[in-house]
Structures are given as C-alpha cells and as structure tokens.
Amino acid sequence: MKPRHRRFAWIGTGVLALGTAVALVLNAFNSNLVFFFTPTQIVSREAPVDRAFRIGGMVEERSLQREDTRVRFVVTDTANRVTVDYVGILPDLFKEGRGVVAQGRLGADGVFVADQVLAKHDENYMPPEAAEAMKKGAEVSGSLSKTLRAPAANGSP
Amino acid sequence: MIPEVGQFALVVALAVAILQCVVPLAGAARGNAVWMALARPAARVQFLLVLIAFGVLAHAFVTSDFSVAYVAANSSRALPVEYRFAAVWGGHEGSILLWLLMLTFWMLAVSFFSRHMPETMVARILAVMAFVSVGFLLFLLLTSSPFDRLLPAAPDGRDLNPMLQDPGMVIHPPMLYMGYVGFSVPFAFAIAALLGGNLDAAWARWSRPWTTVAWVFLTLGICLGSAWAYYTLGWGGWWFWDPVENASFMPWLVGTGLIHSLAVTEKRGAFKVWTVLLAIIAFSLSLLGTFLVRSGVLTSVHAFATDPRRGVFILGFLALVVGGSLALFAWRAPRVGLGGRFEVVSRESALLVNNVLMLAAAGTVALGTLYPIFMDSLGLGKISVGPPYFEAVFVPLMAPALFMMGVGPLARWKQASLPDIALRLRWAFGAAVLVAVIGPIGAGGWSVMVALGLLLAAWIAVAGVASLWQLLEGADASDRWWERLRRIRRVTPAVWGMLVAHLGVAVFVVGVTLVKGYESEQDVRMAFGETVAGGPYAFTLRDVRDGDGPNYRYQRATVEVSRDGRPYTTLFPEKRVYRVQSNPMTEAAIERSFTHDLYVSLGEALTPTAWTLRIYYKPFIDWIWAGCVLMALGGLLAVIDRRYRRGRGTA
Amino acid sequence: MKRFVIPLVVFGALVVFLAIGLTRDPREVPSPLVGKPAPAFSLSTLADPTRVLTPADLRGKVWLLNVWASWCVACRQEHPLLVEFARTHRVPIIGLDYKDKRDDALAWLMRFGNPYAASVVDADGRTGIEYGVYGVPETFLIDQEGIIRYKRIGPLTAEALRDEVMPLIRRYDVPAS
Incomplete structure (x- = not known):
C-alpha cells in the first residue's frame, strides 16, 4: 500500500x-440514565410513568410494614409522601427516620414499586439525593426553618 | 512524646523532598553532576523519614494511644491487634500517609535499580517524584495531620469502621495504593524524557518493568477489593460500578494500554507520543481517583472524608501536576519523531486498536462516573448512572479487544499477512466456535451473551496456544511436533508472562459470563426447620443463636445444605452489630467450589423463629478472581525476564 | 501543532467542573424534627441512677438538649461554651449522654466541668435514634410546649449560639399567659 x-x-x-x-x-x-425525583415532584406528576427512576427522602417513622419478604414503607420529604413497595431484603442500614433512596417504577395507583433500595454503608451518611429531597421538601412546605450543616469529619463520632 | 516524633519526621521529610525536587533538576539543566547526585541519597532519607512517621502512627495504634485524635477516631481497646494495625489506614489521614509511604518506597526502589541509566535521567525522575511527594506532604501537614493530639486522652476509641474489620481489608488498601502510586514511576520517566528530549527505545525499556510491577499491584488490589465486596456486603455482587471502584479501574485500563504501548515503543520505536500521553494519563487518573475518593465529591460507600479544604487542596494539586505535565507534553511532543513505520495489518496495528479500545473504555467509565457531578455542578438536577450503562458500553467495547487479543500475538511486527494469520488460527477459531455452541447447552441453557463470552474466552486461550506453537517453529517449518516441544525451554519469561496474563483474561471472561448467565437468587422467609430448594440443593434453617465476638454481638444462623437428598455442608451466616459504632453488618456464609459458590446471607428476623434469608447460587464466580490472579502472575513473569536486568550491577 | 494541546484543554474543562462540584455540599441536611414534638424518653440520670427524667418534667420551660459523650472528640470543642452559657442560667441544659459508660462520663464531667442541669444516660443509643442523632455533639432547643425549635449537628459555636439559639430563646421563652 x-x-x-x-x-x-x-x-x-x-x-x-x-x-x-x-x-x-x-x-x-x-x-440508562436514572433520573431522580422527590416525593413532591412525584405527587405533582412530574415523574415519568414509563421508565425507572430514583426516589429519595426519609423513611417515615412507623410506616414500615412487613409481610414475609415483601415490605411497604413511606418515603417523605416532609412536604409530601409516597408509598414504596419492595420485595426483598432491606439493606443493613435501612431504618425508619433515616435517609433512603429507592429505584424502580411508579405504578398507576401511585405506589412506587422499587426493585432496589439503597442505604449506604455509613451511619452518619445521608445519600445526597435524599438530602436534596429533604431540602426541596423543606422549601415547599416552608415549615422547616433551618438548613443545617453537618459537622466536618472530626465532628462526627 | 512519640507522636511528635512522627510529626517532626514529616516536616523534615518535606524539607528533604523540596531539596530532592529542586537541586537535581537544576543540576540536570546545568550539567552539574554533584547536584544531580543528591537525588539518590535524598530519596532514601525521605523514605526513612516517612517510614518513621508511619511506624510512629502504627505504634500509637497498636498500643492504643488515644491521646492521638486519629487513633481515638479509628481504633478501640477491644479491637483485635491485627485490625489495630490495619486501622492505621482505616481513615483519611492514615490513608494519605500510606499513599506517601508507597510513593517514597517507589522512589527508594528507583534509587537502587537505576544504576544502568544516565545520571541526568535518574536525577529528573527522582525530582519529578519528589515534586509529587512535596504535594502530598503539604497536604498531610496542612489539612490532615494524623498526629494531632487529643488532650487529655479519650478513655477509649471510636473503633474502626466495621466494614474494614476484615482480613481482605488489611491488605487491599496497601496493594491498591502500591499500584496507584506505582504509576508515578512511568509518569516520572515520561516527564523526565520530555524534559530531556530523549524519548527513545531505552526510555521505553527502562519504563516497562516499573509499569508492569505497578500494574500487577493494581490488578491484585482491585481483585482483593472485589472479593472483599463479594463476601462482606452481603449482596453477592463482585463489582458495583461504584465511583470508588471506577476510580481504581480507570488507571487500570489505561495502565493496561500503557504496558502494550510501551512494548511497541521498545521494540519498534513507534507510538512514542502515544506512550508518553498514556503514562501521563495513567498517573493523572490515579490522582483523580485520590481526589474523587478523598474529597467527598462523590459520597459513596468508601468515602469517609468530607472536608472542603482537603478537596480544594487536592484539586489544586491535581491541576498543577496534570495541567503542568500536559502543557509540557503540548510543548515538547511535536518534536518527537514518529518512529518505525508499519502496515495496517501488523502487530503494531493490533496493539494500537487494543490501546484505543482501552482508552475508550476508560473514557466511558470516566463519563459515567463524572457525568453526575457535571450535571449537579451545572444545576441540572441529580441523576445517577447505574451498572446497566457500564454493562451496555463495556460488552461492545471489550468484545473486539478480546478478539484482537487472539490475533495480536500471532501477527508479525511491521507487516503481517492476513491470510497467513487466518491459516494459523483456523483451528483455534473452530475450537472456539465449538465451545460457544456446546458450552452454553452444557452449562444450563443457550443464550447469545453466554455463547459470545465463551467464544471469546476460548478464542483467547486457544489462540494463545497457537501463538506459542508458532514460536516453537524452527527455521524449517516441517519439523515434527516433539522437536517443537523440545524448544519450549527457549521461550522467554516475558512471552510466558504474556500468555499467562492473556489466559487470565480468558478465565476471567469465563467467570463473568457464567455468573451473569446462570446465577440465581432468592429472598425467602424461613421458619426454623423449614427447607427451601434451589436447583439440586436444599437449604434448611435450623436456628439462629446469639453470641459475642471480640468487639461485636452476633446472631448466627445454622443452615444445613443437602445435595440430592444427601448432606452437603452446613453454613453459618451472621448478622453482627459492632458495639462501639452500633453498625449492623451482614457476614455472608459461602461454600466455595471449583464450579460454583453457594452463598447465604441473613436478612432480618420476622418473628423469633422466622427470618428472611438471601440464597445465591453463583456458578464459576471464583474464576473471576482466579483470572485476575493469573493476569498478575503473568505480569510478574514478564518482569523477571532477564532482559530487564541486563547491565544492572555495573554502575 | 494544535492537536497536542487537546489533552490539556480537555483536562482544563474537567477541572472547572470538579471545582464547581466541590462547592456543592452533600452534607447540608435539614432536620425533619424541627417543628415536631420532642420524642419522649424516660431515662435515669447520670448523677443518680435511681432518678428518672422525662421531657414532660420540663414542660413550661424552654430548654436545650445537648447530646454528648466522653468518647466524643468534638464535644470538647463546644464544652467550654456550654459551661459558660450554663453560668448565665438563661435556660437549663439537659445532657443526653449517648452510647457511653457511666464511669467514663462522670470522670469526663469532673475534668471538663458540668454545664448540665442534669444528664440522662442513653447507653444503648435508642433515644439518640429517636432524635435522629447524626453525629455527636448535637444540640436541640425545645420550647415550653415540648416542640423542637432548633437542631444543630456538630459543635455549637459562639456565633451559632448568639445568632441562632439566643433569638429563638428570646422568642419562645415568654412568661406563660
């Protein structure tokens, strides 16, 4: 050549x-991009119905119901609430009153059917998405007066 | 008193590092031999000083000196001694100190194994490494001193993160850091060569063993991390495309490209510019990985440091080092000649294609990892890029790369003949197709992905044998097979290394393919005495009992497993709660065998006598790590090749 | 030749994005508890294990709940401030001794001073969880009705005390009408 x-x-x-x-x-x-929506966005129908996305916020206290390996709990951003349905074993750090992120699809009945529940591996850690949702929820409801800043690394135990 | 010794050692090390950076560089520029000669002793002294600092910190950990804040934050009296030692790198400050120790260790190694190289080159290499070291020492001293006092001392420490209390975690970070930091050596070689304007075959030959050793460590480090995630996270996954994992995978991909590119530069003098660029990128990605993990930009499984000052410092340093070297590259690279010419069908081309694919793969990983940060920083909302993206991109990128792995070793340098290669590989291809057709049926059902995976794995393995066969060929092609076999002793370790590493890739591909294709998972509710079937196995939950470990409480289930009705094994998955941090941890129980793993992890208690359990069947999963170990072994074989030791000892 | 500058340009763009990424703080978290009633607890006090304290005992008062522990490094940072604040007798500070050993905790107070009207012992951390304790130290301001009005994660600073806590105390600590 x-x-x-x-x-x-x-x-x-x-x-x-x-x-x-x-x-x-x-x-x-x-x-494969997974978008993220807050409970408020979902309630106001901003979330898509035909594709998977992530929802984040805090697990509402005393909202967890179990039936064998099937669980239901409520995710809240303090302004709005969305019920999440999940079949499987929850991660170690899943707790009521703690931040959580779930991935799945929104059902026609408004229940979010999750195929994945994430709670990361650090007890002092809130998933950024969950934190974001809480912040937005606070802005919406106006009931929360303060956005708090977590301690620097040496401030946590 | 002792912790102050550590702090002092670091301060002195900083002074030495500055000297080691400035004086030899000036000496190299002015041809002053005395100034250049300072580099070696300075590197050795610096290593000693950092070793002292590290030793002091380790001593504080082992003796539970909670008057040191970092020790109090990452250890406790109840922590077993081996984990107290591992706790040295259990937090941010200690990890950076370990990074630095590795860096100075590599400097020490360069100072000893460089007698066959020109003094100007050695002076520049050690000066460049010292520059990196100055950055990290400043980082440590200004933002993250591990020796800060806590007076009066805490009565007890906060304990090591339970996630890290595991034998795998004791050796994973040192291995990974050895690899990460090891890329600073080819980087320093590349910068030194750019500065001196002597990018030649000798430069490539000196760089090669260093690059390979760093790559071996990185391979083993990633492998250990993956194995650790598999058995401690309780999810049965071996790779999560987690940003922190990606941070180590990107330099690995580029490093793999670099190894192959260096081979071409050494043998044929080609790809010089490309090789230099890869060397810069590989180390830049190591630094980027450090930035991502340590700055808290990505808050992920491993990220336990979130201090904005640290992020700013690392980013500034990253910009200085990488920006500086890329500017130097832009300035100097145009003067570098093109080297040996080659035809489109040649070994050079095959390696170039693989290189481009490796870089493209690293680029897609970078995109998937960094894109969420971009979106966030532009205020376009939170998104995440999950495993499906990486899987979708990786299969089509890696499939041609794996195919080329079969062809490359048989192609001749400079100009190869396509018909000749086809002729030599016809049996290999036939065998691979046979495996692809029969394999999936034997393994449990035909599917395109499994067939493709097995085809490529078999192709690499059989083509490897074919290339070995070709090497054994004598001058007269009609020799008998036993005559060929007799020549096997002439095959150099470097060639064996290549073959073994490629075989490792094949083994790895088999593991990934079969796990992806045939793994099964069930989340079940089980009452005591209840049995659940999974394939030929039946799992019976006997009971769950409480107990105490050294620094945790546990609940341990007894799960009896039978195969075809006969007792097979008993598994004891645990749920642990570590006392100090009160973090729950799942300890999976795994029955390993050559062809599959049975994996049981404990979920939650539903009633006092019923639990949820996760039961996995993972065919051939151990082949994934076996493949990685083979790759690393191949790298080691390549390094012991006599060629690289030539001239050593003749100072 | 221009093409050799390409890597530098790409890298420059990357640094800009990472720098903006750094300015985003993933740790900014509001507390869902603010505006809600303080979770109830019934815990024995540190000084006298036979005495039990509950938030109901403090009805009608504005008070601070400070979560601390002897193992907590950052608590030492805010402690002098608490001691100083306690001397003003503006509002009582109740300590929640979180996941701690009684002897260690008492020794710690001996050494650094005791700003607390009383401390309760939350040895297993259960009450801490109710309060969503995120990282010790944390400080809550609770009003006369038992509603949480403020929460701070991390050491209290003089500025935060002056600019955030004091205005709230002035607002809520009014004589019962």
Whole structure:
C-alpha cells in the first residue's frame, strides 16, 4: 500500500472506531440514565410513568410494614409522601427516620414499586439525593426553618 | 512524646523532598553532576523519614494511644491487634500517609535499580517524584495531620469502621495504593524524557518493568477489593460500578494500554507520543481517583472524608501536576519523531486498536462516573448512572479487544499477512466456535451473551496456544511436533508472562459470563426447620443463636445444605452489630467450589423463629478472581525476564 | 501543532467542573424534627441512677438538649461554651449522654466541668435514634410546649449560639399567659 492509502486507512479506522464508541455511549446513556425525583415532584406528576427512576427522602417513622419478604414503607420529604413497595431484603442500614433512596417504577395507583433500595454503608451518611429531597421538601412546605450543616469529619463520632 | 516524633519526621521529610525536587533538576539543566547526585541519597532519607512517621502512627495504634485524635477516631481497646494495625489506614489521614509511604518506597526502589541509566535521567525522575511527594506532604501537614493530639486522652476509641474489620481489608488498601502510586514511576520517566528530549527505545525499556510491577499491584488490589465486596456486603455482587471502584479501574485500563504501548515503543520505536500521553494519563487518573475518593465529591460507600479544604487542596494539586505535565507534553511532543513505520495489518496495528479500545473504555467509565457531578455542578438536577450503562458500553467495547487479543500475538511486527494469520488460527477459531455452541447447552441453557463470552474466552486461550506453537517453529517449518516441544525451554519469561496474563483474561471472561448467565437468587422467609430448594440443593434453617465476638454481638444462623437428598455442608451466616459504632453488618456464609459458590446471607428476623434469608447460587464466580490472579502472575513473569536486568550491577 | 494541546484543554474543562462540584455540599441536611414534638424518653440520670427524667418534667420551660459523650472528640470543642452559657442560667441544659459508660462520663464531667442541669444516660443509643442523632455533639432547643425549635449537628459555636439559639430563646421563652 502507498503511504497515502495507508494514512487514509488509518484515519478511516480511527473515525469508524470513534464514531461507534460515541454512538454506543450516547445510546447507552439515553436509556440508562436514572433520573431522580422527590416525593413532591412525584405527587405533582412530574415523574415519568414509563421508565425507572430514583426516589429519595426519609423513611417515615412507623410506616414500615412487613409481610414475609415483601415490605411497604413511606418515603417523605416532609412536604409530601409516597408509598414504596419492595420485595426483598432491606439493606443493613435501612431504618425508619433515616435517609433512603429507592429505584424502580411508579405504578398507576401511585405506589412506587422499587426493585432496589439503597442505604449506604455509613451511619452518619445521608445519600445526597435524599438530602436534596429533604431540602426541596423543606422549601415547599416552608415549615422547616433551618438548613443545617453537618459537622466536618472530626465532628462526627 | 512519640507522636511528635512522627510529626517532626514529616516536616523534615518535606524539607528533604523540596531539596530532592529542586537541586537535581537544576543540576540536570546545568550539567552539574554533584547536584544531580543528591537525588539518590535524598530519596532514601525521605523514605526513612516517612517510614518513621508511619511506624510512629502504627505504634500509637497498636498500643492504643488515644491521646492521638486519629487513633481515638479509628481504633478501640477491644479491637483485635491485627485490625489495630490495619486501622492505621482505616481513615483519611492514615490513608494519605500510606499513599506517601508507597510513593517514597517507589522512589527508594528507583534509587537502587537505576544504576544502568544516565545520571541526568535518574536525577529528573527522582525530582519529578519528589515534586509529587512535596504535594502530598503539604497536604498531610496542612489539612490532615494524623498526629494531632487529643488532650487529655479519650478513655477509649471510636473503633474502626466495621466494614474494614476484615482480613481482605488489611491488605487491599496497601496493594491498591502500591499500584496507584506505582504509576508515578512511568509518569516520572515520561516527564523526565520530555524534559530531556530523549524519548527513545531505552526510555521505553527502562519504563516497562516499573509499569508492569505497578500494574500487577493494581490488578491484585482491585481483585482483593472485589472479593472483599463479594463476601462482606452481603449482596453477592463482585463489582458495583461504584465511583470508588471506577476510580481504581480507570488507571487500570489505561495502565493496561500503557504496558502494550510501551512494548511497541521498545521494540519498534513507534507510538512514542502515544506512550508518553498514556503514562501521563495513567498517573493523572490515579490522582483523580485520590481526589474523587478523598474529597467527598462523590459520597459513596468508601468515602469517609468530607472536608472542603482537603478537596480544594487536592484539586489544586491535581491541576498543577496534570495541567503542568500536559502543557509540557503540548510543548515538547511535536518534536518527537514518529518512529518505525508499519502496515495496517501488523502487530503494531493490533496493539494500537487494543490501546484505543482501552482508552475508550476508560473514557466511558470516566463519563459515567463524572457525568453526575457535571450535571449537579451545572444545576441540572441529580441523576445517577447505574451498572446497566457500564454493562451496555463495556460488552461492545471489550468484545473486539478480546478478539484482537487472539490475533495480536500471532501477527508479525511491521507487516503481517492476513491470510497467513487466518491459516494459523483456523483451528483455534473452530475450537472456539465449538465451545460457544456446546458450552452454553452444557452449562444450563443457550443464550447469545453466554455463547459470545465463551467464544471469546476460548478464542483467547486457544489462540494463545497457537501463538506459542508458532514460536516453537524452527527455521524449517516441517519439523515434527516433539522437536517443537523440545524448544519450549527457549521461550522467554516475558512471552510466558504474556500468555499467562492473556489466559487470565480468558478465565476471567469465563467467570463473568457464567455468573451473569446462570446465577440465581432468592429472598425467602424461613421458619426454623423449614427447607427451601434451589436447583439440586436444599437449604434448611435450623436456628439462629446469639453470641459475642471480640468487639461485636452476633446472631448466627445454622443452615444445613443437602445435595440430592444427601448432606452437603452446613453454613453459618451472621448478622453482627459492632458495639462501639452500633453498625449492623451482614457476614455472608459461602461454600466455595471449583464450579460454583453457594452463598447465604441473613436478612432480618420476622418473628423469633422466622427470618428472611438471601440464597445465591453463583456458578464459576471464583474464576473471576482466579483470572485476575493469573493476569498478575503473568505480569510478574514478564518482569523477571532477564532482559530487564541486563547491565544492572555495573554502575 | 494544535492537536497536542487537546489533552490539556480537555483536562482544563474537567477541572472547572470538579471545582464547581466541590462547592456543592452533600452534607447540608435539614432536620425533619424541627417543628415536631420532642420524642419522649424516660431515662435515669447520670448523677443518680435511681432518678428518672422525662421531657414532660420540663414542660413550661424552654430548654436545650445537648447530646454528648466522653468518647466524643468534638464535644470538647463546644464544652467550654456550654459551661459558660450554663453560668448565665438563661435556660437549663439537659445532657443526653449517648452510647457511653457511666464511669467514663462522670470522670469526663469532673475534668471538663458540668454545664448540665442534669444528664440522662442513653447507653444503648435508642433515644439518640429517636432524635435522629447524626453525629455527636448535637444540640436541640425545645420550647415550653415540648416542640423542637432548633437542631444543630456538630459543635455549637459562639456565633451559632448568639445568632441562632439566643433569638429563638428570646422568642419562645415568654412568661406563660
């Protein structure tokens, strides 16, 4: 092959590979980005009904119901509440009154059917999404006067 | 008094590091041999000083000196001694100290194993590493001193994060950091070569073993982390595409590309610019990983540090080091020649394709990891990019890379013949197709993904054997097979290393494919005495009893497992609550075997005599880690190759 | 040649995003308890294990609930401030000794001073959970009706006391009408 042809072959292969990679990534991105909604957004019908998303907030006190491996609990951002239905074992750090993030779909009856419940592995940690939901909920309801700042690393036990 | 010794050692180490950075660089620029000669002793002294600081901190941990705030925050009297030692790197400050210890250790190694290299080169390399070290020492002293006092002392400590109280966690961070930090060596080599303008085959030959050793450590570190996540998180997963995992995976991907690119630069003088860029990127990703994990930008499973000052410092340092080296690259790289030419069908091309795929893979991981931060920083809302994205992108990116792994070793340098390669690999391809067709049926049901996975794994393995067979070929191609076999002793360790590492990839792919394809999971409610069936196995929950560990209370279930009606094994999954931090932890019970794992973890108590349990069947999962170990072993074999030791000892 | 500058440009953009990312604080958390009644507890006091204290005993008073422990490093930071505040006798401070050993706790108070009108012992941390304790120390302001009016996570500072706690005390600590 002449050097000029070789150069073309190279550039062609490169462009092809790059194009494929970009197409793949964009395609995967589009279908796999998981958006996040707060209970308030869900109640005001901003959340999609045909695709999975994440909901975050705090598990309402005394809202957990069990029936074998099926659980139901209420996620609240202090302004609004959404019932979550989940079949499976909850993570170790799942607790009433603590932050939680669940991933799944919204049913026609307004119950969020989760296929994944996340509570991260640090007792002092609130998932950022849950924290965000609480903050937004507070803005909506106006009942919470203070946004509090957690301690720096040395302030927690 | 002793903790102050540690602090003092760090301050002196900072002074030494500044000297080691400035003086040899100036010496290299002006040709002053005396100034350049300072680099080696300075590196050794610096290592000693950091070792002293580390030893002091370890001593404080082992003797439970709770007058040191960091010790009080990460240890307790009830903590077993081996975990007290591991607790040294259980928190932020100690992790950074460990990082630094590794960095100075690599410097020490360079100072000893560099006698065959020109003095100017060595001086520049150690100066660049010292620059990195200055940054981390400042970081430690200004924002995260592990020796800050707590007076009067706390009566007892806050205990080590229960997640980290595990044998795997004792060795995982040192391994991972050895790998992370090890990429500072090829980085320093690349910067030194850019500064000196001598990017040549010799530079690539010196870089190679260092890069490979760092890569071996990183491979083992990631492998241990994955194995640890598998048995301590209680979810049966081995890779979560968690940002912290991704932070270590990105440098691994680029490092893998770098190893192959270096091979081309050494043998053929090509890809010089590309290799330099990869060396810079690999270390940049290590620093980026440190930034992501340590700054709290991503609050994830592992991120226990959230102090904005620290984030600002690391980001500033990252910008300085990476920005500086990329600017140097932009300035110097245009002067570097192109090196040996090669045809489109050649080993160079095969390696280039693999390199591009590795970099693309690293790029997609970076995108998936950083995109949520971008969205958030632009105020466009919170999103997350979960495993499905990574899986969707990785399969099509890795499949051609794996295919090329079979072809590459058989292709000749400079110019290869496609028909010739096809001819040599026809049996290998046939065998791989056979495995792809029969394998899934034998394993439990045909599916496209399983067939593809097995096809690629078999392809790599059989093509590896074919390439070995080709190497054994004598001058006369018609020699008999036993004559060929006799030549096996001539195969160099480097070639064995390549073959073993590639076989490791094949084994890894088998593990991933079969786990993905045939794993099964059930979450069940079980009363005492109740039996649940799973395939040929039956699981019976006998009871759950309470007990006390050294620093935790536990509830331990007894689960009897039978296979085809006959007793098979008994498993004891636990639920632990660590006393000091009162964190619950699930300890799964795993019955391992060559072909599958049985995995049982305890959920919650529903009634005093009924619990929820998670029961997993994981076929071939241990092959995943076995594959990683083989890859690392391959790397080690490549490093012991005699070629790299040539000239050593002749100072 | 321009193409060699590309990596630098890409990296520059990355740094900008990461820098903005850094300014976002993932730890900003409001408390859902503010505006709600203080959870009830019935715990024995530190000084006298036979004496039991409940929030109902404090009805009609504005009081501070301070969560502390002898193992808590950051508590030492705020402690002098609490001692000083206690001397003003503005409102009583009740200590919640969280997941602590009685002897350690008593020794700690001996050493650093005792600002508390009383401390109750929450050895297993159950009451702490009710109060959503997130990281010790924490401080709650509770009004005459037993409603939580303020919560602070982390050490109390002189500024926070002056600008946040005192105005609330002035607002809620009014003579019963």
